[in-house]
Amino acid sequence: MTFEEFKQQHRFSMESICRDFYHANKNRLKIKKEEVVVRNLSNIVETTLAISIRKGFDAMSLRDLSRESGLSMGALYSYFASKEELLYLIQDFGQRTVKTHLEAELRDITSPLEKLRAFIRAHLYLSELMQQWFYFFFMETRAMDKQDRKRSIESELMTEKIVIEILQDGKAAQVFSIQDELLTAGAIKALMQDWYLKRWKFRQRNVNVDMYADYITGMIETSILDT
Amino acid sequence: MTFEEFKQQHRFSMESICRDFYHANKNRLKIKKEEVVVRNLSNIVETTLAISIRKGFDAMSLRDLSRESGLSMGALYSYFASKEELLYLIQDFGQRTVKTHLEAELRDITSPLEKLRAFIRAHLYLSELMQQWFYFFFMETRAMDKQDRKRSIESELMTEKIVIEILQDGKAAQVFSIQDELLTAGAIKALMQDWYLKRWKFRQRNVNVDMYADYITGMIETSILDT
DNA sequence: GTCTATAGCCGGATAGAC
C-alpha cells in the first residue's frame, strides 16, 4: 500500500464530508438546499481550520471568519447556533470520518504484523489527507467544554488501544517480543503524531509520507520483532 | 544519572527563576523591592501557566489571572505592560533557563553514545521539572507574534540540531549505524516530547520519568547501534 | 438565504485614591 493507492481508495474531500453532514442533520438545519449547504459549510469549515491552525480557535473571531470566508455574520449564524457549536460540529464530523476510514482499512487483516503495518500506514495516510483536522483536534481539545474534551480524549485513547491490542496479539502469537505494551504503543502513537504536528518541518526537508512510513515502521519493527 | 540525582544538582524553582529575572531587569521594573517582585512574579507566572495549560493563553483573561492569583488588575500591570509582554516574559525566561541547564549537563562529554544518553536524560529530566513550561511553549508558539514565534521555532530546531550533530559524530566514529540522521533525530525528539505533552497519561499508568528514559533509550539504541 | 445594523457584554488597559 502506498499513499497514492490509499488516496484512490479513500477518495474524500471537504465537500464529501460536508455532504454527509448535511444528510445526517437535514432536519436541524435552517438552510434547506443541499448545494447551498455543502458549498457554504465547506467554506466555513475550511476557513475555520485555516485560521484556527494559524492562531487558535479561541483567538479567531467570527469577524475574522466572516472576512476570510466571504460570508456575512448573519449567514454564518444560519449554519451554527454559536461559536461553541461550530467547534463541536468540526470535532464531531472530523472524528467520525477518521473512525470510518480507519476501520475500513483494518477489516479482514488477521496477522498481527500485517495488522500493525496496515494500521500505521492507514493512520499516517489519513493524517496526511486530513492534516488540518488532526492538527486542530490535537491543539483545540483543551479549548472544548468538559463533555467534548472527554470525547476527544477517548478518541485519542481509542487509537492507542487498537495498537495495544495488536501488540498483545502479536506477543501471544510469539511474533513480537515486547516488555511493556503500553509504553510501546505510546511510542508508536508519538511517532505517528509527529507527522501531522510537525508537517512544516518534513515539508522543508522534502520528506514525504511514504518515506516517513517506511522509516518508522522499520524502527518499530527492529525494536519489537522476535529474532 | 537518575532523576533524583539530577534534581539535587539542578536545584531550581519558580522563585529562583523569578529572582534571576529580577536581577536581569532591575532597572525596567516599576516595583523595586526584591522580595516583593519575586513573590508576586512567581505567583503571576505560576498562575498564568496553570490557566493557560487548562484553556490556552489567549482564552485566559486578565480578570481570570487576577482572581486566581489574588492580585488586583492594577497590581498585575505593575509587573508587565501588556498581556503580550507577559507572554514574552514567560517564553524568554523559560527558554533561557532550559538552555543554561541543558548546556551545563552536556559539557565535558565527548563519546557520542554517552553524549546521546546524557542529552536524552537531561532533556527528559528538565521537561519533568519544568513540565508546565515545556507544555506551554509547545502550545502557545502559534499565539505569539511573528518575532517571538521565530525565536520559539529556532529554540525547537536548536535542540534537534544538537541531536543531529551527536548522531553524525557517532556515525563518523562508526559507533552508530544510521541511514538518515534527520529522520532519526526527529524521531528521538518526538519521543522526548511525548513525555511532557502526555504527562497525564503516564501519571495514570504509573510510569515515572526514569522508567520512560530507560524505555526510549533502549528503543533508540536498538535502532541505531552498530552490531 | 443573505445582508446590515446594532444590542449588550466582556476584554485589556489606565487613572487616581489610599
Place this chain on the structure above:
DNA sequence: GTCTATCCGGCTATAGAC
C-alpha cells in the same frame, strides 16, 4: 505597592430589511 472605578474597543449574537 496595591486597590477600585472606569474607559473604550472588539466580541458574540440577533433583529429585521431585502
